[in-house]
Amino acid sequence: MNGLFFYLFGFLAVALGLAAVLQRNVIKGGVALLGSFVSLGAVYFTSGAEFIGIVQVMVYGGAIIVLYLFALMTMDLEKMKEEPLRLGFVSAGGFLAGVLFLLIVYGAMSLEGAPSLTVSGAKELASPLFYRFLLPFEVVSVLLLVATIGAVAVGRREE
Amino acid sequence: MSLLKKATFTDLLKGMKITLKTMFKPTVTVHYPFEKVPPRKRFRGIHALKLNPDGSYRCEACYLCAEMCPSNVIDMEMTEGKDGKKELVDFTVDLTRCLFCGLCVEACPRDAIVMTDIYEFSQYSIDKLILHKEDLLELGRYYQKRQRERK
Amino acid sequence: MIEHFLSLLFIVGLMLVAVPPITYLERKVLGHMQQRSGPMVVGPHGVLQPIADAIKLIFKEDVIPRGADKLLFVFAPSFSVFAALLAASVVPIGFINAVPMKSGLLFVMAMSAISIYAFFLAGYSSNDKYSFLAGMRAAAQVLGYELPMGFALMAVVILFGSFDFNEIVKWQQTHGWGIFYQPIAFVIFLIMMVAEVCRPPFDLPEGESELVGGFHTEYSGMRFAAFFFGEYINIIVLSLVVSLLFFGGWSGPLADKHPVLGVLYHLLKAGFFIFLTFWLRATFPRYRFDQMLNIMWKIFLPLSILNIFIAAVEALFVG
Known part of the structure; x- marks a missing residue:
């Protein structure tokens, strides 16, 4: 089922x-x-x-x-409907999607057997995130913070 | 202080207290088709033609009311009676145009045309809104009965 | 299995059956708060008014305007009811728990978050200026209330240590009601709840005075009714959730021995919050669009984040 x-x-x-x-x-x-x-x-x-x-x-x-x-x-x-497809954009997007697809397939191949499903609740998800993978987690959060500040800086009106 | 007021929602709660209090007050609604507010004494509803006590027309077809009417509501028809007097044949009041100003009543030298307190006169067909002599006399009987009751 | 199925039937049935009486009560309460008497004609004191309304709505012509996006136009109202009923299915009422879920609270939040698409898509697909503006407002409103609401709940969850409604009530049975620990979260959640279901004073997407009828300007008949079903079911669900989180849900005197009494307590507590939405509607005028966004982003968002720290400290001491 x-x-x-x-x-x-x-x-x-x-x-x-x-x-x-x-x-x-x-x-x-x-x-x-x-x-x-x-x-x-x-x-x-x-x-x-x-x-x-x-x-x-x-x-x-x-x-x-x-x-x-x-x-x-x-x-x-x-107006957006009339805009023609640009070959450069489409090919670049296609290339990126292809690379991503290959990466995912590669990652899936490297798995040994079915992954164990123990992440049903918040606790099971949080403890590896905050103990084992703390450094990548913090790095990603700093990255997001940088992106936020950048967005504010770009979007801010000049006084 | 004003910050504290805002943080504790003082003004908002005051407003809510008023609505809650109002909820338990008696309502002021008049349930219209079942209950009606009686019109005031001088209310100007639709027109009526009075009769003399002996049953003859009070209206002499002098046209003064038709002359006074700002919306050209009133029209009448007359003929020469047996004794050489003017006699009313038809008297029409076009309610589709009437603005109920009461000038016709003011103008009438014989107090023949009056206004009743009837305000519910909607009809499904527009030609029923043009009142003829018979309708007006019927209303006149209602009016006179009503006047007697008031005294 | 059969027990869960029966509970689900009960809850969905309750939601669908409760909506017409609630619309009647709302009109009555609103009327009396304005010294009017509300519906009076159909039946004694107008109690049969919702039935008359239902008959009228069912037999009304169903209009799809020319130039409307037909697929989305038909999809939007059903989505409103669908999302609301999904949220209702995970909320336990007393011992009646249709879908026991570890992350029930989050599921309710997720469903109410996507229920705003009904307004948004209705506004877009109607091909009408007013509906379109209403859709935009709905989208901006969801961005406004979602964050403070999420953070307010986060504080509560830190305190209770679970997303599970049953666990949350169990915690309150031993430690006392949540409102005594988290009054700020309660106030924020209550205000965001009113914004969530688009009721006055946050009824911007359906501001009659500015946008004709808002997102449902072009709707008629049963599709129109479906929006209201969704809205009222959302009100019921969120009222149940508030009473679960802050007022102990089905806990109360003698509720341990007689579980039916617990159901009654829970429904009564939720009933008060349903009444509160009517009360607010009768009292306050609508917020202006920028005022709404201002209080959401500049007051409640920082306040709710601050509140998380308070909750963390409390959780340390209470455990």
Whole structure:
């Protein structure tokens, strides 16, 4: 039963992700992306990682897509439809996606057997994050802080 | 001090106290189609034509009311009676145009046209809003009965 | 298994059945707070008004405006009910717990976070200026309230040490109600809850005086009703959550011996918060858009972060 839902939502996540890329209407693309993220959350659920699934839905579905759509709605959508596809952008994006895909496949190959599913709650997730992987965690948070300050500096109006 | 006031939501809570108190006060609603507020004594509702005590028309078809009317509401028709006097044939009041100013009542030298206290006269068809002599006389009977009751 | 299924049926049924009486009570309470008497005609004191409303809404013509994005236009109202019912399914009412979940509290937050898409997509797909503006407001509002609400809950969770509603109530049964430990979190959560369900004074996406009807300007019939179902179910769910987090949920005198009494306590406590939303609606005018964002980002967000430290200190001492 769980396996069935796992594959169902996995398929949905991929299909909606594709729809998000291929859809010419940006808002519909955003909605497809939302569906993809929520299905991904459901995939986490079916594989037992309840906490990560919920956080996936809350952060990506609840905050990030809202921000995307909010920004998109302030733009002129009709104009964006007419904009032609630029070969340079498409090829660069395709190249990056290909590299990412290979990396993920490589990472999956290096796994020995199925990963043990013990990260259902917050506690199981938090203790490795704050003890074993404290340094990478802190580095990432500093990186995010730098990005935030940079965004404020760029977006600030000159007095 | 004002900061403390804001932090404890003093003003907001004061407002909420008032609404809560109001909730237990009796309501002031008049449930209209079931309850009605009686109109004031001098209320100007739709028109009526009075009759003399002997049953003859009070209206002499002098046209003064029609002359006074700012919206051209009133029209009448008359003919020469047997004794050579003017006699009313029809008297129409077009309520679709009337603004209930009461000038016709002021103008009338015989106190024939009066205004009743009826304010509910909606109709489904527009031509029912044009009152004819019979309707006005009927209303006149209502008006006179009402006047007698008031005394 | 069968027990969970029955509980789920009970909770979903309760949510759907409770909405019409709540709309009636709301109109009554609002009326009396303004010295009016509210609905009076259909049935004694108008008690059958919701049924009359339902009949009217079911038989009303269903209009889809020309130029609307049909798919999203149809999708949006159903999404509103769907997200609200999903959130309702994990909230335990007394011993009735349909989907016991370790991270139940977070799940409710996630579902209420995505329920805002109903407003947003309705606003976008209607192809109408007013609806569009309402959708934008809904999106900005969710960005405003989501963070303080999350941080307020974070403080509570630090104190209770769990996301599980049952654990949270158990903690309160031994240590006392959460409001005595976390009054700031309670106030913040209450205000954010009102913003979350888009009720006055934070009803910006449906500000009638400025935006005609807001996001549901173009909706009619059952689709229109679906938005209200979603909204009221959200109110019920969040009222249940508030009473769970800060008022001990189903704990109360004699509740251990008679679990049914616990259900009653819980529903009564939630009922008070439902009443509170009516009360707020009758009392306060709508906030202006920039005022709303100001208080969310500049007052409640720092306050809620500060509150996390208070909670951490409390957690050290209380344990």
